[in-house]
Amino acid sequence: MKKIIPFMLVLWLLPAMLVAQNNGQQQPSREELERRKKDLQREIDEANEQLKETKKSTRESLGQLRALRDKITLRTRLINNINEEINFINGDINTAARDVKTLQKDLDTLKAQYAQLVIYAYKNRSSYDMLNFVFSAESFNDAVKRFQYLKQYREYRRRQADNIVSTQEQLNRKIQNLESQRVRRSDALKTEQEQRNTLEIDKKEKDEVLNKLKGREKELVADINQRKKDAQKVQLAIRAVIRREIEEARRKAAEEEAARRKAAEEKRRREEEARKAAALAAAERAKAAAANNNNNNAANTPAPTPAPPPAKTPEPAPEPEKPAARTENVLEATPEALALSESFEANRGKLPWPVDAGNIIEHFGIHQHAVMEHIQVPSDGIVIATTKGGAVKSIFDGEVKSVVVMPGSGYVIIIRHGQYFTTYVRLQTTRVKKGDNVKTGQVIGTASTNDIENTGEVELQIWKGITKQNPEQWIRRR
Secondary structure (H helix, E strand, C coil): CCCHHHHHHHHHHHHHHHHHHHHHCCCCCHHHHHHHHHHHHHHHHHHHHHHHHHCCCCCCCHHHHHHHHHHHHHHHHHHHHHHHHHHHHHHHHHHHHHHHHHHHHHHHHHHHHHHHHHHHHHHCCCHHHHHHHHHCCCCHHHHHHHHHHHHHHHHHHHHHHHHHHHHHHHHHHHHHHHHHHHHHHHHHHHHHHHHHHHHHHHHHHHHHHHHHHHCCHHHHHHHHHHHHHHHHHHHHHHHHHHHHHHHHHHHHHHHHHHHHHHHHHHHHHHHHHHHHHHHHHHHHHHHHHHHHHHHHCCCCCCCCCCCCCCCCCCCCCCCCCCCCCCCCCHHHCCHHHHHHHHHHHHCCCCECCCCCCCEEEECCCCEECCCCCCCEECCCCEEEEECCCCEEECCCCEEEEEEEEECCCEEEEEEEECCEEEEEEEEEEECCCCCCEECCCCEEEEEEEECCCCEEEEEEEEEECCEEECHHHCECCC
16 A cells, blocks of 8 residues: 555656646747748758659669658658647637637626616606706705716716727627637648648658668668778778878977977077176186286285185076977967867858758768668768759868879868868869868869769768768758
8 A cells, every 4th residue: 555655646746747847848939830831841842852853863762762751751840840830829719719708708798787877877868857966966066076977977888888899899800810710720730631641652652662772782782882992991091181281280390399499509509608708708807907906006015915706607597498389289280270270160060061052861970771771881971962063162261181083982172171171072073182272162173973863962071180070060050
């Protein structure tokens, strides 16, 4: 029994806790829901365009599967958004219905009160009765008060009539608003059902494409293995460029440190020579002064006690050697590189996309293969599907450090931004060379073409030194 009581208490308190938790969550506004709805519809339209392009291929492809899955995800979110909008409309309907009920009750009360006033006025409709009521007063002041009362009574009747008319108008507006909300809810429910029907069609099409792709498992596995080999080659090339930059920066820093030490040593040597020369000159002057003094004294004058040698000027203690300015990263050793790194970091989440139009078809990190979910596929960056031959642009100011051609990956361009590097892989053509300084948004090449999926592709990688970064955390959201 003692064990059952706490369990029953938890069951009794659980609904209240859930309600409190839901109340604590901030609900989106109507404007936010409308904005989400427009954004989702735009993304669905883009996915449809992407699917239309991939369908031009004679065979099913991963691009078709990705586009269909994106459509399903976006449409599901759209349906959820519509349901939230319906909940808002239901709330408005309930509020409007309560207002109609309250106004109807107020109107009935006003009409009943006004009916009583009309009946009273009808019974006392004779002007003689009204005059008799005034002149039957016992004093002049009492007569004035009775006259004022009759005046206020008539004003009260007029206000009651106006209140009835105003309340009736409010009631009519509320009823119209209630009807319009019901129409909106009906339209929203209809739209939601249409989206659900389209969602089922998309799911069936996705399953058909998935089944056909699973029949080409050997071909897909071979493609995965080849892509892994190509990605490893690209990664080795990137790391080699970055290490070369680190060694070059370290060599320059060492040379600058050696030159600084040599200059400091030369300065100390010159100061020491100057000090010795000054001390020797002072000793010579003291010796000449002593000889001159001896010649001027009389012969019988006792020889003066020889003056003590001049006190030796203590040598100044050598200044402690100032350590060279150090940075956490040798790639930021120069002020220009440090400023560029800080500017790059300040634009985290706000950097532009490398293409004018496109969508991400492969995300950063290790993820499951789209068809064979038991296979893990690594990605060093993000792959963006765009128009065939579309312009590829630098996402930040920097210096081109390498332009190479990698088998299976097309042109690879590596641009340095202080201690950061952006790498653009799978380019069909290039418009820059090693050593070029580029600006944000400058065209550096064109996207490669994926003939199977009938689209353009470009891969963006971001490195901080030799550490890979997730580009989606650096570029702005669309």
